[in-house]
Amino acid sequence: MSDQFDAIVVGAGPAGISCAFELAKGGANVLLLERGEYPGSKNVMGGVLYRKMMEDIIPEFYKEAPLERPIVEQRFMMMDKESAVTFSYKGMEWGKEPYNNFTVLRAKFDQWFADQAVKQGAVLINETVVLECIVENGKVVGVRTDRPNGDVYADVVVLADGVNSLLAQSLGFHKEYQPDEVALATMEILKLDKKVIEDRFNLEDNQGCTIELFGDATKGILGTGFLYTNKDTLSIGVGTLLSGLIKHKIKPYELLEYVKNHPMIRPYIQGSESQEYLAHLIPEGGYHSMGRIVGNGVIVIGDASQLVNAIHREGSNLAMTSGRLAAETVLLAKQAGDFSEKMLDHYRQRLLDGFVGQDMKKYKDSTHHFDQNPHYFDEYIPMLNKAASQMFTVDGQSKWEKQKKIWKDLGSPKEKMKMARDMFRAWKVVK
Numbered sequence: 001m002s003d004q005f006d007a008i009v010v011g012a013g014p015a016g017i018s019c020a021f022e023l024a025k026g027g028a029n030v031l032l033l034e035r036g037e038y039p040g041s042k043n044v045m046g047g048v049l050y051r052k053m054m055e056d057i058i059p060e061f062y063k064e065a066p067l068e069r070p071i072v073e074q075r076f077m078m079m080d081k082e083s084a085v086t087f088s089y090k091g092m093e094w095g096k097e098p099y100n101n102f103t104v105l106r107a108k109f110d111q112w113f114a115d116q117a118v119k120q121g122a123v124l125i126n127e128t129v130v131l132e133c134i135v136e137n138g139k140v141v142g143v144r145t146d147r148p149n150g151d152v153y154a155d156v157v158v159l160a161d162g163v164n165s166l167l168a169q170s171l172g173f174h175k176e177y178q179p180d181e182v183a184l185a186t187m188e189i190l191k192l193d194k195k196v197i198e199d200r201f202n203l204e205d206n207q208g209c210t211i212e213l214f215g216d217a218t219k220g221i222l223g224t225g226f227l228y229t230n231k232d233t234l235s236i237g238v239g240t241l242l243s244g245l246i247k248h249k250i251k252p253y254e255l256l257e258y259v260k261n262h263p264m265i266r267p268y269i270q271g272s273e274s275q276e277y278l279a280h281l282i283p284e285g286g287y288h289s290m291g292r293i294v295g296n297g298v299i300v301i302g303d304a305s306q307l308v309n310a311i312h313r314e315g316s317n318l319a320m321t322s323g324r325l326a327a328e329t330v331l332l333a334k335q336a337g338d339f340s341e342k343m344l345d346h347y348r349q350r351l352l353d354g355f356v357g358q359d360m361k362k363y364k365d366s367t368h369h370f371d372q373n374p375h376y377f378d379e380y381i382p383m384l385n386k387a388a389s390q391m392f393t394v395d396g397q398s399k400w401e402k403q404k405k406i407w408k409d410l411g412s413p414k415e416k417m418k419m420a421r422d423m424f425r426a427w428k429v430v431k
């Protein structure tokens with residue numbers, strides 16, 4: 001094997017595979033390096049894959065990719081200790097081509113996706129850790145791996161090494177992330193009979209449901225839980241900012257056990273068997289935590305550049321889009337024979353001008369705002385549950401009396417003003 005490539009992509013997650021696929025398709029000689037035994041072996045995701053961004057790379061991929069279920073219903077549960085206010089959208093249009101989203105298991109999906117990149121001509125080498133970038137005269141010219149004689153060279157190195165991106169950090173592109181910039185998520189894959197899943201979630205064959213859990217699922221810490229249907233397994237998990245876990249002295253696996261035993265969740269998973277236990281960090285610092293993403297001979301994509309929209313639990317789609325845009329830029333750079341920062345900056349501009357940058361900017365203050373104001377989760381969600389319980393309990397009181405009581409329970413005029421202000425501030429950070 002040659003030790004000189006047009007491009008080296010580090011990390012075979014959705015970002016790196018998308019980039020390698022597009023580069024190989026465009027005729028570039030590309031090496032994809034992955035530290036895991038195979039792509040997906042080290043990767044963790046609740047499991048919602050977004051059809052549109054994947055189709056921008058492989059049209060009609062859903063006809064052959066190993067997908068679990070097309071999602072036809074999205075539920076949102078606002079949980080208190082023994083109750084939940086739930087709202088949802090279910091639409092039959094999502095169960096038909098071209099579909100909206102799918103649940104996936106990353107260990108299967110990433111392998112399949114990487115195979116497609118290899119079919120386009122990318123060279124994939126697993127079980128290889130990239131230790132550092134090789135820098136000469138201020139330009140990244142290759143990478144040092146943990147293999148004997150493991151230096152490989154390229155015109156451009158694409159860093160897709162995920163959330164901490166020690167490689168970008170060692171280039172000085174970002175600082176070490178702080179506990180309030182990353183969430184720690186733990187999840188389990190639970191085996192359950194296919195028919196039982198369909199009965200419990202009110203689904204037909206080849207239909208899926210996602211449930212996002214707020215409030216008591218995280219014991220009021222900023223974060224969310226989730227419960228997703230796969231073919232014959234369920235994915236259940238919970239993620240909170242690391243700073244919240246530290247402050248509340250809660251261990252992540254205790255939180256997952258708490259969610260699994262919650263009376264609103266227990267009936268869904270009863271009788272299931274644990275198949276896999278996983279934990280991973282999620283970059284949640286948002287736009288303010290994004291470091292430098294372009295340098296001479298180097299581009300950073302996906303989680304490595306903090307591209308996660310925590311409000312909408314989107315990450316894989318931003319990763320894929322960034323990988324595709326990076327590849328398009330590298331192909332232009334190859335044509336021009338120019339891999340300088342100035343040339344590669346085209347990637348940064350397109351990323352920030354498109355939906356990825358726009359969404360990152362839209363929610364730039366949201367993590368910080370909700371982290372600083374935990375009462376949205378530990379006060380207002382219980383209040384909502386209490387109000388629903390009062391209103392819907394039939395006990396001989398008139399509805400006028402009930403409304404009056406609910407209004408009184410919201411507190412003094414000063415407390416009501418504070419709540420109205422909070423709602424306005426919440427609207428401002430997500431508008």
Ligand SMILES: Cc1cc2nc3c(=O)[nH]c(=O)nc-3n(C[C@H](O)[C@H](O)[C@H](O)COP(=O)(O)OP(=O)(O)OC[C@H]3O[C@@H](n4cnc5c(N)ncnc54)[C@H](O)[C@@H]3O)c2cc1C
Pocket residue numbers: 010011012013014015016033034035036039040042043044045046047048049050128129130131160161162163185186187237239279280281282301302303304307308313314315316317319
């Ligand atoms: C619990 C959980 C639930 C989530 N749910 C969703 C969801 O439902 N929908 C969604 O869109 N997103 C979700 N996300 C986010 C999503 O998983 C990420 O945004 C996405 O995986 C980012 O892709 P990536 O390719 O940038 O990074 P990754 O998927 O992390 O891939 C990085 C790859 O680089 C490899 N690597 C790292 N360092 C090196 C090295 N030095 N040398 C060689 N290889 C290296 C790793 O082994 C890995 O394969 C979730 C995340 C978590 C943790």
